[in-house]
Amino acid sequence: MTSSPPLIHVSLQEHAKEFKLGVLDRYVQEHREPTFVSHGSSPLPSIPIIDLNNFMKTLGTDDDHDNLKNLLSVCQEWGIFQLVNHGVDKLLVEKMKKETMGFFNMPVEEKVRYKLKDGDYQGYGQTILHTQDQKVDWADRFYMITNPVYRRKSHLLPEFPPSLRDTMENYLQELQKLAINLLSLIGQAVDIDKKEIEDIFEDGMQSVRMTYYPPCPEPDLVIGLTPHSDASGITILLQVNDVDGLQVKKDGVWIPVSFLPDALVVNVGDILEVWISG
Numbered sequence: 001m002t003s004s005p006p007l008i009h010v011s012l013q014e015h016a017k018e019f020k021l022g023v024l025d026r027y028v029q030e031h032r033e034p035t036f037v038s039h040g041s042s043p044l045p046s047i048p049i050i051d052l053n054n055f056m057k058t059l060g061t062d063d064d065h066d067n068l069k070n071l072l073s074v075c076q077e078w079g080i081f082q083l084v085n086h087g088v089d090k091l092l093v094e095k096m097k098k099e100t101m102g103f104f105n106m107p108v109e110e111k112v113r114y115k116l117k118d119g120d121y122q123g124y125g126q127t128i129l130h131t132q133d134q135k136v137d138w139a140d141r142f143y144m145i146t147n148p149v150y151r152r153k154s155h156l157l158p159e160f161p162p163s164l165r166d167t168m169e170n171y172l173q174e175l176q177k178l179a180i181n182l183l184s185l186i187g188q189a190v191d192i193d194k195k196e197i198e199d200i201f202e203d204g205m206q207s208v209r210m211t212y213y214p215p216c217p218e219p220d221l222v223i224g225l226t227p228h229s230d231a232s233g234i235t236i237l238l239q240v241n242d243v244d245g246l247q248v249k250k251d252g253v254w255i256p257v258s259f260l261p262d263a264l265v266v267n268v269g270d271i272l273e274v275w276i277s278g
Contacts, residue, residue, distance in 0.1 A: 010115050010125050011108050012140050016214040023216065026136045029223045035247060035254045045255050047248060048074045050266075053085040055185060072189035079268040080248050082260050083182075083236075088174045090262060096171045097240045099164040104140065104212040114142065114156055122153050127226075138222035140212045146172055147206035168208070175236055176206060182234060182266060190276050200275075201233055213245060232269030239265075 054067050074081050103111070116123040122144045127136045144156045146168075152158065157165060180202055187197040213224045224245055237246070239259040246265070247254040259265065 010112055012126050012138065013104060013212055013214050014108050016216070019217055023138075023218050023221060027138055028221045029135055032220075032223075033227070033249075033254055035256065045250070047255070047257055047265075048078055048081045049084060049260070049263075050074060050081045051084050052087060052181075068185065068189040071185060075186060075189075075268050078248070078250065079273070080257075081266055082257075082263045083266050084260060084263050086178055086264050088171075088178060088264070092167070092171055092174065093238065093262070095167050096238065099167045100210050100240050102161075103142070103164060103210065113159065122156060135223075135226075137225055138213060138216055139224045140214070142210045143207065145205060145207045147176070148203060151205070172206065172208060178264075179206075179234055179236060183272070186272070186276070192276070204233070207232075213243075230267055230269040231271065233272045233275075234269055235267040237265040237267065 050071060055064070111124050114124040116125040116128065121128055124140070124142045126140060127134070129136070144153060145151045146157060157168065160168070180198065183201050184194045184197050187194060211225065216222055227249065239246070244256060244258050246257040246259075248257055249255075257265065
C-alpha cells in the first residue's frame with residue numbers, strides 16, 4: 001500500500017495571508033548555511049560584471065583576446081556574473097517586469113487555470129512534492145518550456161492574456177539571441193567554433209520560470225528557493241523589483257547579490273560546465 005505526498009495550497013501568495021503568528025512547519029528550513037556578513041573594513045564581495053559593449057568595441061583586436069580571457073576566468077572562478085549593456089530593449093524589459101507582476105496580481109481564480117497538473121512539472125503552483133516530509137520553498141512559481149515550440153503546453157503560454165503572451169514571446173526571442181551571443185563568446189574563449197555552438201544551442205530547449213516570494217512573518221526560518229545548480233546551458237535572470245534575495249555560494253559562504261540597474265544576471269549551468277570540461 002502506498003500513500004501520496006500531502007497536498008499543499010496552490011497559492012502561497014494567498015495562503016500566506018493566513019499566517020499571522022508564524023509559518024507552518026512544512027516551510028521551516030532547519031539547516032541553514034552561513035551568509036557572508038560584512039565586518040567594518042571588510043566590504044561585501046560582489047559578483048563580477050561583464051560589459052557586452054567591450055566585446056563589440058574590441059572585435060578582432062588584441063584587447064578582444066583579453067576580454068575573452070576575462071570572461072573565461074569569470075565563468076571558471078564564479079560561474080555567474082552581472083551583464084550590462086546586454087542589448088535587450090529597455091522598454092521591453094520594463095514591460096516584461098510589469099507583465100510578470102500583473103500575472104501574480106491576478107485573482108487566484110484566474111491563475112489556477114495554469115496550475116500544475118498531476119504528474120507534470122510545468123504550470124503554476126508551489127514546490128512539487130516528492131516525499132511526505134519534504135520541505136517547501138517560500139515561493140509561488142510558474143514554469144514552462146517555450147522552445148522547441150512543439151513542446152509547449154497548449155493550456156499555458158497560448159492561453160495567457162494577450163499582453164502578457166505577446167510581451168513574453170518578444171522577450172524570449174531577445175533572450176534567445178542574447179544567449180547564443182554569450183555562448184558563442186564563451187565558446188571562443190575555449191577555442192570552440194561558433195558554428196558548433198549554434199548547432200548545439202540555437203534551436204535548443206528554452207524554458208522560463210517566474211517566481212513570487214510573498215512577505216514572510218519569520219523570514220529567517222524559510223528559504224525562497226532551495227540551494228541548487230541550474231541544469232541548463234546558461235540561465236539569464238531578471239529581477240522584477242528592488243527587493244534583493246539572490247545569493248551565490250563561493251568558497252563555502254553564501255554571498256548576497258545586489259542587481260545593478262538595467263543588468264541581467266547570467267548563471268553558467270551544468271550542461272555548459274560539462275560540455276566545456278569545467
